[in-house]
Amino acid sequence: MMLIKIAWRNIWRAKVRSFVVITAIALGLWAGVFASAFVEGMFKSKVDSVVEKEISHFQFHRQGFRDEPTASSYMAQGDEILAELSTDDSVEAYSGRLISMGMLGSANQNGSIKINGIDPEKEAQTTKLNERLVEGAFFEGIKRNPVLISKEIAEKFKVKLRSKVVLTLQDINGEITAGAFRVVGYYDTDNNMFDKMNVYVRDSDLRPLMKIPQGYHEIAVYLNSYDLAEQKAAEYQERYTDLEVLSWLDISLGMRLMISMIDTYLYIIVGIILLALLFGIVNTMLMAVLERVREIGMLMAIGMTKMRVFGMIMLETIFLSMIGGPLGLLFSYIFVEYFGEHGINLAGAAYEDMGFSSTIFPFLEPSRYLEVSIMVLGMAILAAIYPARKALKLKPVNAIRKI
Amino acid sequence: MSIISTKDLCKVYEEGAVPVTAVDHVDLVIDKGEFTAIVGPSGSGKTTLLNIIGGLDRPTSGSIRVGDTELGQMSDGELIDFRLHNIGFVFQSYNLIPVLTAEENTEFIMLLQKKSKVERNERVHALLEEVGLKDKMKNRPMELSGGQQQRVAVARALASKPQFVLADEPTANLDSKSTNNLLDMMLLLNKEEDVTFVFSTHDQRVIDKARRVITLEDGKIISDEKRD
Ligand SMILES: Nc1ncnc2c1ncn2[C@@H]1O[C@H](COP(=O)(O)OP(=O)(O)OP(=O)(O)O)[C@@H](O)[C@H]1O
Numbered sequence: 161m162m163l164i165k166i167a168w169r170n171i172w173r174a175k176v177r178s179f180v181v182i183t184a185i186a187l188g189l190w191a192g193v194f195a196s197a198f199v200e201g202m203f204k205s206k207v208d209s210v211v212e213k214e215i216s217h218f219q220f221h222r223q224g225f226r227d228e229p230t231a232s233s234y235m236a237q238g239d240e241i242l243a244e245l246s247t248d249d250s251v252e253a254y255s256g257r258l259i260s261m262g263m264l265g266s267a268n269q270n271g272s273i274k275i276n277g278i279d280p281e282k283e284a285q286t287t288k289l290n291e292r293l294v295e296g297a298f299f300e301g302i303k304r305n306p307v308l309i310s311k312e313i314a315e316k317f318k319v320k321l322r323s324k325v326v327l328t329l330q331d332i333n334g335e336i337t338a339g340a341f342r343v344v345g346y347y348d349t350d351n352n353m354f355d356k357m358n359v360y361v362r363d364s365d366l367r368p369l370m371k372i373p374q375g376y377h378e379i380a381v382y383l384n385s386y387d388l389a390e391q392k393a394a395e396y397q398e399r400y401t402d403l404e405v406l407s408w409l410d411i412s413l414g415m416r417l418m419i420s421m422i423d424t425y426l427y428i429i430v431g432i433i434l435l436a437l438l439f440g441i442v443n444t445m446l447m448a449v450l451e452r453v454r455e456i457g458m459l460m461a462i463g464m465t466k467m468r469v470f471g472m473i474m475l476e477t478i479f480l481s482m483i484g485g486p487l488g489l490l491f492s493y494i495f496v497e498y499f500g501e502h503g504i505n506l507a508g509a510a511y512e513d514m515g516f517s518s519t520i521f522p523f524l525e526p527s528r529y530l531e532v533s534i535m536v537l538g539m540a541i542l543a544a545i546y547p548a549r550k551a552l553k554l555k556p557v558n559a560i561r562k563i
Numbered sequence: 564m565s566i567i568s569t570k571d572l573c574k575v576y577e578e579g580a581v582p583v584t585a586v587d588h589v590d591l592v593i594d595k596g597e598f599t600a601i602v603g604p605s606g607s608g609k610t611t612l613l614n615i616i617g618g619l620d621r622p623t624s625g626s627i628r629v630g631d632t633e634l635g636q637m638s639d640g641e642l643i644d645f646r647l648h649n650i651g652f653v654f655q656s657y658n659l660i661p662v663l664t665a666e667e668n669t670e671f672i673m674l675l676q677k678k679s680k681v682e683r684n685e686r687v688h689a690l691l692e693e694v695g696l697k698d699k700m701k702n703r704p705m706e707l708s709g710g711q712q713q714r715v716a717v718a719r720a721l722a723s724k725p726q727f728v729l730a731d732e733p734t735a736n737l738d739s740k741s742t743n744n745l746l747d748m749m750l751l752l753n754k755e756e757d758v759t760f761v762f763s764t765h766d767q768r769v770i771d772k773a774r775r776v777i778t779l780e781d782g783k784i785i786s787d788e789k790r791d
């Protein structure tokens with residue numbers, strides 16, 4: 161008890177010095193935790209948007225289609241699958257697609273493009289494509305062969321709303337065919353790469369061009385719960401062994417990597433900051449020990465055991481570290497909560513080119529605060545060892561001689 | 564009854580270019596209830612002798628017994644424990660823990676001895692009363708004069724109920740009034756409670772109050788005078 165009292169009061173002997181250390185710890189932690197929350201929020205929204213807007217929870221393909229998307233590689237039993245999905249309670253929405261890697265030609269330019277043949281209504285339910293419409297209409301107002309393109313494509317190919325474009329593609333027999341489409345609207349997502357590649361047409365318009373009587377190349381399924389994705393994918397995989405049914409985690413390996421990166425990112429950044437702080441604390445405590453050589457010598461002379469001297473310095477170091485720690489975490493919490501609510505707008509910072517949303521909502525799992533606290537405590541104990549050992553090495557006679 | 568006895572006690576410092584014999588074949592017996600001053604010119608070995616008697620330093624040769632215990636045989640850990648329970652220390656300065664009050668400083672040593680709360684309170688208050696600092700109990704060392712600090716140190720030294728109190732130049736930093744006060748207080752404790760004091764000093768006024776004066780020169784005892 162008395163040791164705790166002494167250790168606690170000792171911290172306040174060199175007020176300025178302790179204040180500097182406490183502030184450094186608080187600021188360091190705040191910076192580290194907030195930066196982690198920023199990155200975690202950024203990745204999380206990326207993951208969310210990839211799932212919600214691009215991949216959905218799981219997808220069906222013919223084996224090999226993802227490696228080599230040929231027109232003939234379609235799932236003839238597509239309608240049967242859709243019927244089954246419509247009766248599955250955990251399925252919220254699904255969309256069957258025809259896909260063709262083709263060319264888009266305007267009066268000025270030609271370029272390769274991914275043509276998505278969709279059922280506009282189903283697609284709207286599954287990926288909310290309709291919500292990403294920025295100009296024009298969502299497959300309305302143009303009766304024959306409407307095509308939805310992105311703003312980027314419109315600029316690149318110099319086409320306007322209602323302009324005519326020609327889509328060139330291969331049918332199932334490998335023969336080149338082409339169809340004239342009219343631009344019905346522009347969409348825009350957070351992902352510029354995606355926008356530059358994708359155009360949407362009605363599957364009913366694409367079907368005759370590709371000569372596919374029925375079925376789809378791709379079926380995307382959106383569930384009512386995130387966590388069911390892998391389980392459901394496995395279930396359908398068992399039923400359709402000749403197809404490939406993959407959850408979003410397996411479709412986008414980048415996502416899986418990203419998710420494991422989010423986990424390690426915090427440890428790395430907070431770890432580095434704590435390491436830097438560790439040296440600061442060791443230095444401060446060494447100063448404190450060296451300043452008190454005589455006092456510690458006196459304590460050992462009158463009968464304080466080495467264990468207790470060691471404990472006293474340990475406690476002092478831990479206290480010093482643990483004042484700054486919670487303060488830093490409190491700041492972090494306030495900042496993360498505030499900006500998590502209001503977002504940080506980084507428009508123009510080229511985040512969209514990398515496929516990230518430009519408004520970032522920092523996010524941190526609540527359990528992370530506990531983990532960081534444990535890391536700080538570990539750091540404090542580590543920082544305490546060297547100064548405490550230094551104090552142990554003092555010999556009372558030598559220390560007292562100096563008196 | 565002797566509580567300290569040394570036989571052929573030597574301490575040689577080998578560190579320098581020439582070995583220094585700081586304590587040179589000292590035979591000394593100190594009895595319970597003595598009030599003994601160790602005097603001698605600077606460098607004569609007073610501090611070295613007191614440190615060996617106090618179990619803070621080890622002799623190069625010879626024996627040092629406190630009560631029935633031979634200190635030379637003890638491990639460092641045993642010595643710490645022995646000091647805690649048997650010897651009271653008063654140093655020239657830095658006696659007190661700056662962040663503790665006079666009361667807490669005195670109590671501290673009893674806490675190390677794991678004495679009960681009741682026993683601690685009772686003894687600490689009695690001792691501070693005796694050294695005349697009852698009203699300064701809640702003050703920290705910074706808020707006390709040098710003389711008052713040394714009185715707290717004496718109270719602290721006595722709190723552990725030691726066999727004797729060692730004091731290395733306890734008055735070196737005090738003015739003459741404080742020196743007198745401290746010495747009178749120590750004398751009173753010696754007379755009334757039979758506390759054994761062994762202290763070193765340069766100060767003639769302190770020497771005058773001692774009841775036994777041992778004079779060292781070059782580590783040897785050159786005179787041993789008992790007065791009564
Ligand atoms: N750690 C040491 N290493 C080497 N020599 C030492 C050491 N400590 C003391 N000495 C030497 O031993 C001798 C006795 O020193 P000591 O401190 O015991 O004298 P003292 O009588 O207490 O002197 P003072 O009155 O100045 O306090 C001196 O010559 C001193 O230089």
Ligand SMILES: [Mg+2]
Pocket residue numbers: 609610611731
């Ligand atoms: Mg000396």
